[in-house]
Amino acid sequence: MLNINKIRQDFPILLQQVYGKPFVYFDNGATTQKPQCVIDAVSKYYTEGNSNIHRGVHYMSQQATVAFENARETVRKFINAPHAHEIIFTRGTTESINLVASSFGKKYIGKGDEVMISAMEHHSNIVPWQMICEERQAVLKVIPFHKNGELDITAFENLISEKTKIIAITHVSNVLGTINPIKEIIKKAHEHNIPVLVDGAQGIAHSSVDVQDLDCDFYCFSGHKVYAPMGIGVLYGKEKYLNAMPPYQGGGEMIQTVTFEKTTYNELPYKFEAGTPNVGDVLGLEAALQYVENIGIENIAIYENELLDYATTELLKMDGIRIIGTAKHKAAVVSFLIDNIHPYDAGTIIDRFGVAVRTGHHCAQPLMDIFEIPGTIRASFAFYNTKEEIDVLIKAIYKVKEMFN
Numbered sequence: 027m028l029n030i031n032k033i034r035q036d037f038p039i040l041l042q043q044v045y046g047k048p049f050v051y052f053d054n055g056a057t058t059q060k061p062q063c064v065i066d067a068v069s070k071y072y073t074e075g076n077s078n079i080h081r082g083v084h085y086m087s088q089q090a091t092v093a094f095e096n097a098r099e100t101v102r103k104f105i106n107a108p109h110a111h112e113i114i115f116t117r118g119t120t121e122s123i124n125l126v127a128s129s130f131g132k133k134y135i136g137k138g139d140e141v142m143i144s145a146m147e148h149h150s151n152i153v154p155w156q157m158i159c160e161e162r163q164a165v166l167k168v169i170p171f172h173k174n175g176e177l178d179i180t181a182f183e184n185l186i187s188e189k190t191k192i193i194a195i196t197h198v199s200n201v202l203g204t205i206n207p208i209k210e211i212i213k214k215a216h217e218h219n220i221p222v223l224v225d226g227a228q229g230i231a232h233s234s235v236d237v238q239d240l241d242c243d244f245y246c247f248s249g250h251k252v253y254a255p256m257g258i259g260v261l262y263g264k265e266k267y268l269n270a271m272p273p274y275q276g277g278g279e280m281i282q283t284v285t286f287e288k289t290t291y292n293e294l295p296y297k298f299e300a301g302t303p304n305v306g307d308v309l310g311l312e313a314a315l316q317y318v319e320n321i322g323i324e325n326i327a328i329y330e331n332e333l334l335d336y337a338t339t340e341l342l343k344m345d346g347i348r349i350i351g352t353a354k355h356k357a358a359v360v361s362f363l364i365d366n367i368h369p370y371d372a373g374t375i376i377d378r379f380g381v382a383v384r385t386g387h388h389c390a391q392p393l394m395d396i397f398e399i400p401g402t403i404r405a406s407f408a409f410y411n412t413k414e415e416i417d418v419l420i421k422a423i424y425k426v427k428e429m430f431n
């Protein structure tokens with residue numbers, strides 16, 4: 027059992043009021059709030075330890091380098107990667123996916139080859155692949171999903187061909203909440219020697235991730251979706267691929283030797299970390315992962331499931347609610363529509379109750395087109411949310427219905 031009241035004290039932003047009402051934050055799919063220990067870790071670095079890393083002989087630089095590399099080890103442990111050098115720090119999921127699409131694409135994708143994604147992807151896991159397909163004259167294949175938001179596994183199997191070079195799929199849909207059977211997908215893909223990239227932006231905060239157990243070839247996530255600062259993210263990649271792939275960006279850190287005639291590249295992970303890294307936020311990420319570990323990701327998953335069940339039940343007690351995404355296995359995300367009211371109008375009223383929900387297409391326009399809707403209202407929960415807060419949302423929805431009907 028989690029002590030939610032105690033946990034809430036760790037998040038200073040949650041203690042605020044908006045419009046004179048307690049702040050209810052249900053936009054965790056967009057970004058999560060930060061516990062004080064994360065804020066402190068970043069602040070401590072800039073107060074006591076700021077220095078550029080890896081190339082300094084002085085004390086401060088060496089301390090910062092050790093702290094930075096220790097944080098890499100913390101990330102490695104969190105996702106159970108075999109080696110710390112398989113952990114590449116990026117700006118976030120988007121940059122991690124762009125890195126793989128561009129670099130893997132240059133090495134492995136040629137004319138007429140195929141890249142497979144699913145119809146429930148975030149734009150971040152669509153557009154980079156479209157770009158590389160255009161560059162390499164390859165073809166993008168899309169796995170459809172059933173009406174309830176579960177992937178069509180038969181269609182997936184039928185789409186696999188000898189031309190498929192990589193499959194890029196989301197762990198958890200940011201709109202539907204669907205938890206995809208990625209282990210099964212990876213197993214099937216590997217039977218055909220196809221590597222799999224998992225977009226873990228929504229997966230990382232809601233369930234334990236063990237990249238060795240999954241056997242995924244790449245796993246991407248953003249710090250800010252797992253209680254860490256914005257501007258820091260992770261790419262895990264299997265050594266065999268990272269070693270074979272060309273660098274993504276050129277500059278300092280990623281080189282071994284440079285002459286005007288030829289440059290040789292640094293070893294992993296530095297080959298993919300050109301330029302001065304975001305040391306402060308890496309330390310914030312480390313603090314966030316340790317915080318999550320202390321609470322226990324399994325405890326988080328159980329409690330968030332309770333919130334999801336409660337919210338779903340309460341929503342369905344009302345007339346005119348349409349839930350988008352009713353898969354059997356879901357993370358704590360509920361997307362819905364109220365009668366024929368535009369999500370933006372509904373969101374504006376809900377906001378006046380102090381409740382932050384997200385409205386719109388959630389960077390998944392193709393998914394909205396499939397449902398033939400302009401967008402949804404999305405409530406996405408974290409372990410610091412409560413059932414009482416869900417009651418405030420329900421009250422706000424009654425008000426929306428009253429005002430627009």
Ligand SMILES: Cc1ncc(COP(=O)(O)O)c(C=O)c1O
Pocket residue numbers: 055056117118119120121148150151196198199200225227228248
């Ligand atoms: C499933 C999914 N993938 C990718 C992203 C992109 O993450 P970021 O903007 O942190 O790079 C998001 C963000 O909402 C997401 O939900």
